[in-house]
Structure formats: C-alpha cells, structure tokens
Amino acid sequence: MKQRSIALLLVILMLGSCGNRNKETLPVSYEEPDPDELVISDEAMDEVIENIASPIEVASLLNDLNVPFSVSYLADPDKMSSYATNYEMAYYLGALSSDLGYLNMYNKTGSAINYLGTINKLTEALDVGQFFDFVKMKRLATGQNTLDSLLFVSMNSYNQMDDHLKATGRGNLSALMVSGVWLEGLYLATQVYDKSEVEEIRDVIGQQKLILNNLLIIMEKYKSDDYFAGLLADYYLIKEQFDNVKITYEIGEPKTVEVDGMLMVIQDESSSIEIPDETLSEIIKVTGLIRNKHLNI
C-alpha cells in the first residue's frame, strides 16, 4: 500500500510539473516597443542582422520575370575542393548555395545532384554537416512533386548552418558564406541583364548598392585577417562602381489592400535608381572578374 502511494505521488508530481506554464493574463496594456530599442548599430550588425544575402531571392525574381534558365551562369562545383582552407570552403559554400537556389527555383533539380554532392563535402569539412541532410535532399531532388519540400529543406539547412556558425564563435565563416551568396547572386543578375537587358533586373542590380554597404560593414570586422583583407579589397572594387549609382526615395504613407483574401501592406515610397550605362557595364565586368577569381574559374 505504501509503495503504491509513493508511485502515485511520483506520477502526480511529474504530470503536474509538465503543465507548469504561466498562462494568466497580466494587467499589462498592449504597447509597442520603444523605438530606441530598434536601432541597429554598425558594431552589432553582424550579430543581429539577417537575410543580407539570400540564396533564392534573386533567382526567384528572375523566375518571376520568365527569364530563361542557363547553366552557363553557374559555378563549377568540381573546382571547389574540400581540401581548401576553411575560409575558402565557407565562401564556396555560400556561392554554391546560391547556385542551388537558382537550380531549384527553375526546377532543374536533376542538375542539382552534382551541387548537392559538393555542398555535402564542404558542410562536413566545416563541421556543419549535421544541418545538411544529403540523403533527404538527393531524394527530394530526384522525386516527383517534391520541389516545394526541396526549396524548404535547402533554405532551412542554409539558415541553420549560418545560425550554428555564429553560435559557435565562427562569425567570420558566416560572413564569408554570406559574401559568397551575395556575389553569386549579383553575378547571376548581371549576366542575365547583359544578355536580356530587362529593366527590372537593372533595378535589382542598382539596389545591391545598399546591400553591399551592409555587407562591407560585416566584412570589415575581420579585415585584420589576410584572407578577408584580400576579399575586401576586391569587394571595394565593386563598391567603387556602385558609388556612381544614385538611389533616391520619396517618403509616403503605407497603404493596405486586400489581395486574394489576404491583407497586403504596400510601402508607398517611390524610389528612383539611376545607373549610368558606363557604370553598369563596369559593374558587370568587375563582378565577373572578382567572382571568377574567388571561385577558381
């Protein structure tokens, strides 16, 4: 009887602790955050800011514009060895993630296998392989009607790798990965513009001036390292050209509309991006040179 009582008591204690969460409503008014808390300092930028370069946003836009796919824009994964330094491998990983995003957005998943293999080797070498499920990705890449899942898993893996690098004191590798993603995305946009001269892509290229400025702040933190110093010198060559791009905004009030039964807020700020033709030609040229140099092409 005594033993049963002890057992019963243990069950009650354990079950009671499982649901011990604070659910009461406190007498706190619904308030917005203090605007001062939302300011991002340059020093903290690499720790707090995300999505500086996305492996799929440029590709998604190109796909929306019905720009034809071309394998010629992509890097050669065979030239990115896992015998490189950690810095080089992190940079390659970013560039290949961008290429994988492009392949996935255009549903060229069969061609993605080669990229998945190299990415897998790089993630293992950089000790972030636990976030890259090669077998699952390969299955999704070769399966039918699995594109949405592949897009999710690829992006989610990338996010987890980036988070893990930062959390384990390897913000420098995260910065390199992001730098690789960004330049490969810019290269893709510039190559497509060079062949198609689609006006929207010209704007996408011009907007990269703002992204590059944020990226350089992050890279500057590591400039005492030789590898970063070399990479920075090259990225500043691109910045020199972007300095000739003029972006002006006219502030307006946001508007709301309903689209497909969903509320959409439209940021009503008209922007104007001016890129002189000569500057654009230089951006296309220098982007290609620097991208090829760092990817051994």
Next chain:
Amino acid sequence: MRTFYNILAIVMFLGATAFLPQDTSDEVMDCADKAGKSAVYLKDFQVELPAAGPGERPPMFRQALVLRGNNIYRFNLCNKQGEAVIRIYDSSRMLLSSYDAASGEEYNPIQFLCQKTGPYNIVITFKNGTSGEAIGIMSHVKR
C-alpha cells in the same frame, strides 16, 4: 515492489520524452506550409517569451533583417501558446502589424510589398503581455 519499479520506469520514460524537443525543422515546415500558395520559405523565427511583470512593457523578440525593394514578403504565425503578433518597422516607424488592437482584427498571414531595400526590424510580442511560444515564417511571394 516490482510494480513500483515498473510504474517508476514508465513515469521516468514519460517524463524524459516529454522534454525531448520535437524536430524543430518539422514544426517549422508545418508552419511554412500554412503560408499558402506562391510562398517560398525564407526564414523562421522561433519565439518563446516570458510574461511581462506588472507595469512592464511586453517582452519582445526582435530580428533585424534586410528586405529587398520590389519584393512581396508574406509573414505567418503558428501559435503554440499565447497569441503572437508580428510587426515590421523601418528605421523610424511601424509599417505593418498582424493585429489591429482597435478593431481586434487579426491578419495571419499578412503580406508586405517592400519598395525600399534596406534593414528592417521584425518584432514579435504576445497579446496582453502573456508568456507565449510561437513560430513566425517569412516567405517570398512569387508573382
């Protein structure tokens, strides 16, 4: 005595597994699926906040990120506990909120047509300053 040890073993097993994290990628994927058609997952925000103390501002989750002009972003929330609210701020003002406190209306998912490339703040809080747990998803909307 054997019955006691059997029960103890079961209780310990249940207790241990209750605290094992579910594969968060699966939870995130389930939530991303709820973003609706034409949405391509970009980022997730896994938020767990304590309750506010009396007279305190509600605790908030904040994430700064870069959004790109001429892109539509969709934000959706999946609550595990409490009722999460997501807001977007630029450097000076609030641009979007998934909850209109005046009318009590909720907008989940909610879309944002970004016209200006640059850093923005994503802020998630829980209504009435309660404790809460939720997943927020940011997706890119294909046009």
